Amino acid sequence: MIKRDNKILISTFLLAGAAVGLSSCSSIETEAKYPSGYDRGATGGDIYGKRQTIMGEDGLKLFGGGKKKSGAGESGIGVNSFLWRATLDTVSFMPLASADPFGGVILTDWYTDPNSPNERVKINAFIMGRELKADGVRVRTFRQEIQGSAWRDVPVSEETSRKLEDSILTRARQLRITHLANEE
Template sequence: MLASPYHYKAYIFLSFTNLSQSREYPFMKRFLSSIRTLALIGTLPLFLVACDSLNPRPTELPNDRWDKIDKQQTVFGEGGLTFGGKDQKRQGQGGTGIGVNAYLWRATLDTVSFMPLASADPFGGVILTDWHSASNTPNERFKLNIYILDQALRADAIRVAAFRQMKNTNNEWQAVEMDPKAVTDIENAILTKARQLRSESLTQ
């Protein structure tokens, strides 16, 4: 009966073991010791690879994903803290970072530029003029209080309160009723100017 290859391997292994235990073959001991050392060295890379596979390194993200993470982790979000950022484009605000519609604000200042200003608050949207008399009517004077009520450019975003005084026989200023149509004309003039400014900005 022929021996199988397994039997031959077992026989060779036992032979080497017996030879290594014999005092008559010291060189065989050294040979087997070298074989064991080489075997341990050979298994070391496999051990390191196995350990590395247990702790996989994080894969690098594409640049666009890194950019997305950086934007989301800012203190104030993707947009950050800005004055007059992307939201200014909504509803034709004009892009100046003020609290009201920029076109209405600029149009109001242009419309009443012939009158002296008492105060102007761009964040509250309030413009107050001082009394003004035309050179051809020195006994009559006007004052305007103008309120911008919205960031959108629309008709109901502007309100005008007009005041009129005339000198009486005692040369004293006396309040006189203001024509409502004159107030409407002032509001329409401001709206027309604001739409013109917006149209010019869109064509640039």
């Protein structure tokens, strides 16, 4: 009986000590917003700045609700519309796996050219912002060859991705010129 009372007494003291210890932590001033990697990425490194949203700076406008006229290349998507359309045009011969106009990501599925059935290619394209500029698009190319009964990854030269980026930029410039000519 005495051992049981000692256990209860010890447990009570430990619990009271833990409560006092934790309550003393409540006087420490803490930061209300914990910085995360997502916060840094969404605000360009400033976790306390205004965050970009997928709806744009002024929110989502339905039925043409705004008085502000969009500049060339701006639309209801989160990236430059000329780069977006040019990228879709450039990879249109390949099956699309995913296309996110707000994030500016276009992922293709594996494509096998009928002229070389032992090789297949996949492209990931990233549109980096709302401006039409040379570093506004990034392309990653993946290639596989069949070896035996399995597909194996094969290195792809950086030149291949650069050529795709150049063709996307050329097409985007053509689309912009056409757009500006039609506005006048």
